[in-house]
Amino acid sequence: MSELCIAKLVGSLVMSFPQTVACTATALIGLAGVAQAGQVESRYFPTDEVLPLFEPPPSLEREYALFQKSLPFLSEGLVVLSVISFGAQETDVSPQQQQALMAGFNDVYLNIAHDEAMRRVPHSLAYSYQSVTPTQGHYYAYWPEHVTPDTPSIIFLHGFGGNFLYYTWLLKEEFPDAIILLPTYTYSWFDGSLDYLREAEADFEARHPGVAIDDPWLIALSAGGPAGFRLYNAAPDDFAGFVCLASAPLGLRARDFKRDLNIYMLNGATDDRIDIDDVRQMAKQFQRQIPGLKYQELPGDHFFMLTDRKETFERVRSYMELVQPKAN
Numbered sequence: 001m002s003e004l005c006i007a008k009l010v011g012s013l014v015m016s017f018p019q020t021v022a023c024t025a026t027a028l029i030g031l032a033g034v035a036q037a038g039q040v041e042s043r044y045f046p047t048d049e050v051l052p053l054f055e056p057p058p059s060l061e062r063e064y065a066l067f068q069k070s071l072p073f074l075s076e077g078l079v080v081l082s083v084i085s086f087g088a089q090e091t092d093v094s095p096q097q098q099q100a101l102m103a104g105f106n107d108v109y110l111n112i113a114h115d116e117a118m119r120r121v122p123h124s125l126a127y128s129y130q131s132v133t134p135t136q137g138h139y140y141a142y143w144p145e146h147v148t149p150d151t152p153s154i155i156f157l158h159g160f161g162g163n164f165l166y167y168t169w170l171l172k173e174e175f176p177d178a179i180i181l182l183p184t185y186t187y188s189w190f191d192g193s194l195d196y197l198r199e200a201e202a203d204f205e206a207r208h209p210g211v212a213i214d215d216p217w218l219i220a221l222s223a224g225g226p227a228g229f230r231l232y233n234a235a236p237d238d239f240a241g242f243v244c245l246a247s248a249p250l251g252l253r254a255r256d257f258k259r260d261l262n263i264y265m266l267n268g269a270t271d272d273r274i275d276i277d278d279v280r281q282m283a284k285q286f287q288r289q290i291p292g293l294k295y296q297e298l299p300g301d302h303f304f305m306l307t308d309r310k311e312t313f314e315r316v317r318s319y320m321e322l323v324q325p326k327a328n
Contacts, residue, residue: 037117037144037145037176038117038142038143038144038145038172038176039117039142039143039145040117040118040121040140040141040142040168040172041121041140041141042121042122042124042138042139042140043138043139043140043141043203043204043207044127044136044137044138045136045137045138045139045199045200045203046135046136046137047134047135047136047137047196047199048195048199049137049193049195049196049199050133051133051134051137051185051186051196052185052186052187052188052191053130053131053132053133053186054128054129054186054187064129067129068126068129068130068131071125071126071129072126074125075109075123076109076123076125076164076165076166077105077106077109077112077113079123079125080105080109080164080166081102081105081106081109084098084101084102084105085098085102092272097301097303100303100307101303101306101307104303104306104307105166105306108166108169108170108306109166111169112165112166112169115169117142117172118165118168118169121140121165121168123164123165124138124140124162124163124165124184125162127184127186128161128162128163128184128186128187129162129186129187130186134186137183137184137196137199137200137203138163138183138184139163139181139182139183139184139200139203139204140163140165140167140168140181140182140184141179141180141181141182141204142168142171142172142178142179142180143179143180143208143211144176144177144178144179147179147210147211149212149214151177151178151179152175152177152178152179152216152217153178153179153180153181153212153213153214153215153216153217154171154175154178154179154180154181154216154217154218154219155180155181155182155183155197155201155213155216155217155218155219155239156171156180156181156182156219156220156221156224157183157185157189157192157218157219157220157221157224157225157227157228157231158182158184158185158188158189158221158223158224159188159189159221159222159223159224159225159246159247160187160188160190160222160223161187161188162184162186162187163182163183163184163185166306167182167221168180168182170305170306170309171219174309174313174317179211179212179213179216181200181201181204181213181216183196183197183200185227188223188224189220189223189224189227189228190223190224190226190227191227192224192227192231193231194230194231194234194235197231201213215239215240216238216239216240217239217240217241217242217243217320218231218232218239218241218242218243219242219243219245219316220242220243220244220245220247221245221246221247221305222245222246222247222273222302223247224247225244225245225246225247225248225249225250226247226248226249226250226251226252228242228244228247229242229244229249229252229257229263230252232261232263233256233257233258233261236258236260236261240262240320240323240324241261241262241263241264241319241320241323241324242261242262242263242264243263243264243266243316243319243320244263244264244265244266245266245267245304245305245312245316246266246267246268246271246273246274246302246303246304246305247265247267247274248265248267248274248278248279248282248283249282249286250274250282254285254286254288254289254290255289257286257289257290258290259289259290259291260292261290261292261293262292262323263286263290263292263293263294264293264294264296264316264319264323265279265283265293265294265295265296266296266297266298266304266312266315266316267279267295267296267297267298268297268298268299268300268301268302268303268304269297269298269299269300270299270300270301271301271302272301272302273301273302274302276297280295283295292323294319296315298311298312298315
């Protein structure tokens with residue numbers, strides 16, 4: 001999703017705010033809650049990183065300012081569902097995609113609202129869309145009730161738009177026995193750095209001495225994918241392997257990569273956010289350099305992690321189980 005599309009959505013969301021509340025607030029009602037084991041937290045930490053700021057087009061500066069002021073008073077579910085409801089044209093979402101995304105996100109945010117570990121965790125959208133360069137970093141973290149030296153760990157790099165709470169919820173549901181760290185790189189991890197990731201890891205481990213992020217799997221989604229490729233190649237011994245979802249090594253050269261890497265790319269065969277033919281060509285180029293790169297496709301679009309969740313994570317877990325003995 002381009003910055004211009006996001007900017008247009010900002011304007012449409014702000015201008016339709018009364019309709020937004022009326023139409024979506026009633027949708028987030030009515031699901032019996034089930035207590036979940038484990039803990040989730042949202043944390044800020046001092047950082048030396050110069051984090052990027054989202055800059056809207058000049059024509060939408062006023063609407064963007066209103067949007068920023070309203071974010072602390074809006075739930076993440078309202079924002080996301082409103083964008084899909086009223087911003088389909090700006091985001092080039094087809095009627096079929098809109099229907100599937102509305103159903104998927106509504107279910108997710110209903111579950112979050114009744115999840116004992118997450119229902120009081122604040123969203124980070126105001127942090128992602130601030131006007132002043134942050135002096136603090138941010139992350140979400142999940143860890144299970146019982147942690148041992150053998151507890152697996154995962155680090156997740158979000159895509160464009162921000163570090164949505166539903167990423168944390170989805171990953172903890174799929175990997176309930178893992179320690180999961182989800183650092184926020186304001187609105188996109190595309191240009192994120194290894195130094196910043198290590199700052200987030202260090203802060204989490206300092207706060208929780210008995211909960212160590214050891215040999216984690218790196219997972220990156222969409223705009224976070226290129227950063228995942230860069231970070232894994234820069235420090236392969238820091239990770240068990242890399243899983244790239246709905247993305248590709250954009251702007252990177254295969255010959256610059258180490259050969260002994262474990263990478264799994266999973267893409268949607270009908271993705272209209274990234275040219276799937278280009279993705280296939282990039283995968284072939286990188287496979288010649290990296291024998292351990294596996295490429296697969298699902299019969300879905302850019303949003304398959306949400307709309308085809310079961311198949312997505314069955315494949316991801318299968319790859320992790322195949323590689324993990326090599327990592328150990």
